[in-house]
Amino acid sequence: MWQSGGTPSRSNKSYYGGNIPWLKTGDLNDGLITNIPEGITEEAVTNSSAKINPTGSVLMAMYGATIGKLGILTFPATTNQACCACIEYYAITQYYLFYFLLSHRDIFIAKGGGGAQPNISKEIIVNTAIPLPPxxxxxxxxxxxxxxxxxxxxxxxxxxxxxxxxxxxxxxxxxxxxxxxxxxxxxxxxxxxxxxxxxxxxxxxxxxxxxxxxxxxxx
Structure with a gap:
């Protein structure tokens, strides 16, 4: 199951500086995510499309120069809308999914187009055929x-x-x-x-x- 994130309004200062980690695609490191500098508040989560992703979620960047960048959460965290998170796994392990997506980065980049702000959608990720051995x-x-x-x-x-x-x-x-x-x-x-x-x-x-x-x- 995949879900995208969101960005709470920057004009509302009470949304930021909280203890809920809020990841931006620049924080992705193609490995385990152990540090997210910015945080938001519970109020921000309630009043925006940001969602809390559980530990172990596989994250993937969808916009701009970071398309295909990956990470695995080592603690619960939210993300901005440029990031998509797989939060539940059916017949697939998180690391198999992670490595499969990593090996297909060039394909995702190509699907993003060559415009000034290339991007892929959650649907492109979800509809990607993944071979599933036992x-x-x-x-x-x-x-x-x-x-x-x-x-x-x-x-x-x-x-x-x-x-x-x-x-x-x-x-x-x-x-x-x-x-x-x-x-x-x-x-x-x-x-x-x-x-x-x-x-x-x-x-x-x-x-x-x-x-x-x-x-x-x-x-």
Whole structure:
């Protein structure tokens, strides 16, 4: 179940400075949300379209340059209208949903159009077809993705030691093999470019896509 948020009137100062976290899309970090700087009051929630989303909700940005940005709440919070929240899950785990949406960010961005203020709607998110393997299989996919993320993060943190290894892997369109029939590939525009945060994100998105597709195909 998805729901969008809202922005209480800025002209009413009694709506702001409360103890209810109010997230804006700039607060999304593609991970666990542990800090939301701004808060609103109960009065603001009552008199606006802002809604309290429970712990564990998967959040997704729908407007502007942040389209597709994600986060998972570690505490109850509201959001502005530029953010959509999945608050209930049926036949899907929150992390499987999170990784699936992350792997499809480019698709959501493309659906937002190229105007001055591109945006997608809640309906676009809700109507996105998501392949649903059995829950135990979803957990296996999550474990495999996070195992690879840990490997990639280790390489990123130890650039002086592993930078050459990473460049060779990228140059050969190969991260590594986790089964005999799965090869993780990526396209590198500059084989001599130092490892960057952008390339790390590309590798992680590729890992998600390939692992999900592989498990679904094998199943």
């Amino acid at each position: 829950l135990p299989e979803q957990e296996r996919i999550i474990i495999e993705i996070e195992r690879w993320f840990a490997f990639i993060d280790e390489i990123e943190q130890k650039k002086p030691i592993y930078n050459l290894l990473l460049k060779r892997l990228k140059a050969r369109y190969l991260i590594w093999r986790y089964t005999a029939n799965l090869c993780l590939k990526t396209r590198m525009t500059n084989p001599h470019q130092n490892c960057s945060s952008a390339s790390i994100r590309v590798l992680k998105l590729l890992v998600i896509t390939r692992i999900i597709r592989s498990y679904l195909k094998d199943g």
